[in-house]
Amino acid sequence: MIKITFPDGNVREFAKGVTGLEIAKNISDRLAKEVLSITVNGEVWDLTRSINTNASIKLHKWDEEEAKHAYWHSSAHLMAEAVEILYPGVKLGIGPSIENGFYYDIDFGDYSVSDADLPKIESKMMEIVKAKEEITRKEVSKAEALATYTKKGDPYKVELISDLEDGTITFYSQGNFTDLCRGPHLPDTSYIKSFKLLSIAGAYWRGNEKNKQLTRIYGISFPKKTLLDEYLVMLEEAKKRDHRKVGKELELFTFSQKVGQGLPLWLPKGAQLRERLENFLKRVQKKYGYEQVITPHIGQKELYVTSGHYAKYGKDSFQPIHTPAEGEEFLLKPMNCPHHCEIYKHKPRSYKDLPVRMAEFGTVYRYEQSGELHGLTRVRGFTQDDAHIFCRPDQLKEEFVKVIDIVLYIFKTLDFKEFTAQISLRDPNDKDKYIGSDENWEKAEQAIIEAVQEKGLQTTTELGEAAFYGPKLDFMVKDAIGRKWQLGTIQVDYNLPERFDLEYIGADDKRHRPIMIHRAPFGSMERFVAVLIEHSGGRFPLWLAPDQAVVLPISEKFNDYAKKVADLLNNYDIRTLIDDRNEKIGKKIRDNELKRIPYLLIVGEKEATSDMVSVRMQGEGDKGQMKPEEFANYINAEVKKQIEA
């Protein structure tokens, strides 16, 4: 007998070799039906794997990650089995579970596969589900594993196995399908009730573009059809918030093939929105002691040779601009920092002058790969809410912390609750990718870690994600369909001050090197607005909305009164339009609701005679009547509340 300890501390005895499924059944049949995986002494196992020693366990149902991952992992195998049957001779890469669903990377050889094949694969998967194939685990030696896949002729699995330690290798089988896999998996294929293959895409083997590109099929599965339906509806809903769609509907921005791909054109409403965000940040930064500067869009090539950007990105950038003068070359600026370094240098600096905080909404141009461009989130010309802080070593942490404060304040004001903070450090195994001394890197990384600890900020740490000149703290937010985008960024840089030979005179009357902090709380105006659109679905907070109110006369007879109301409100600095089209009120309401204007003010006979407006709030309907002045005061109070939040 062995002792099994449950999460609540209860201990019960079972026969040696008992499985998770048997334990669940012992508790209740219902639990046995719902349980999907089990944690045994901290490791997630298959429900059918025998437990041979005393153990602490926890059974996992669908609502837990451990269950979902087993479920989706088995779904990936299910798909792979179907693919092997339908396309004999294909070679399998990897097929993991992911945050939402699963994928499998497959080398289809000579088959040409497209979305049109997905339904066929789905039907075959359904057959396998109905066949209720048992999923079994087998431990194999490395030699045995290698032999199996060498014989099968699957170079990808052979490569994977070569990197594994002997004694840790397992195969999972179902029907005639066997896969190298760590597991865990579901007991049999019939567990996978409802699934859909979502998309097909190329993916380089092991994520390296020098390797062969395999075909990746993404899918999702659920234990109930209703869950799948809900998920698909949710995806559809999310697509409605896509900033590219909303941006077009609300006339915020556009692109022109003639101007060039990845070069956004801000339409009047979008420009207003962006300007408001910029002014907001300028006000905040002023409080924090920043000074605005302005620099040109180009700079001599030599500037970027000095900064190191040319060596790193020169070949893959917009190429230099030549002038009639022999040998003269300018680059579109990909960064503002070199220009700012030159501003720093324009006069001698004393330790008493530091920190110098230089801010600029600087437009930069980067030649992003064409396949990378994506609405406003990834573009070739964009404006950073950039600033560079030049400080003494003893000021570094405090300055860093203050920048975190700005970022958090902005996120709070804009109601971004779900963001993640990521510390990006360099990859210690690949130091050639970076410039600067080990000592400086260590100091910089330490400064970030300490600042984050001081703020008690929840962070993740990624090795190898640092910029080539320094480590950074990034703030990431998800878009409507769950893709992560980096917004705010704070970077410590010991490198540029050295390259530009920046100095200050210390209290000791000696020359010292300042440290630079690069920071952009929004990241770029383009990307920030994109994410803001997706979070709000275009229903911007009152203080940001391009138009805050629209007056809707019931008929043309009341256009004069409507005009009077609109003028009054505009005098109160409330951005007010009139919809005096010759249309019925229902139509005007509908159209202006679709434009996401926060307040609709309806005026007709009743209002005109009593000097009132009927207030209708976006999405919430009729709010009753009030005096125009009363409405104006209410709106202004709301706006004030929002910005001071």
Place this chain on the structure above:
RNA sequence: GCCGAUGUAGCUCAGUUGGUCAGAGCAGCUGAUUUGUAAUCAGCAGGCCGGGGGUUCGAAUCCCUCCAUCGGCUCCA
């Protein structure tokens, strides 16, 4: 850049196997209506069917190529 898909009026989309297939709704313009909380009615105008080649008696439709967009991969100073 790579893999796959898509590209028809400002927008959203129809156009069966190549042969009145250049269409609809919305938006726009004109007129009628003068309207009470999410679409009033009628008329008009609007497209080199992404660009360029080709196959064919004939191409929005088939083929090639380029461009752009979308989903991923890679990249992201």
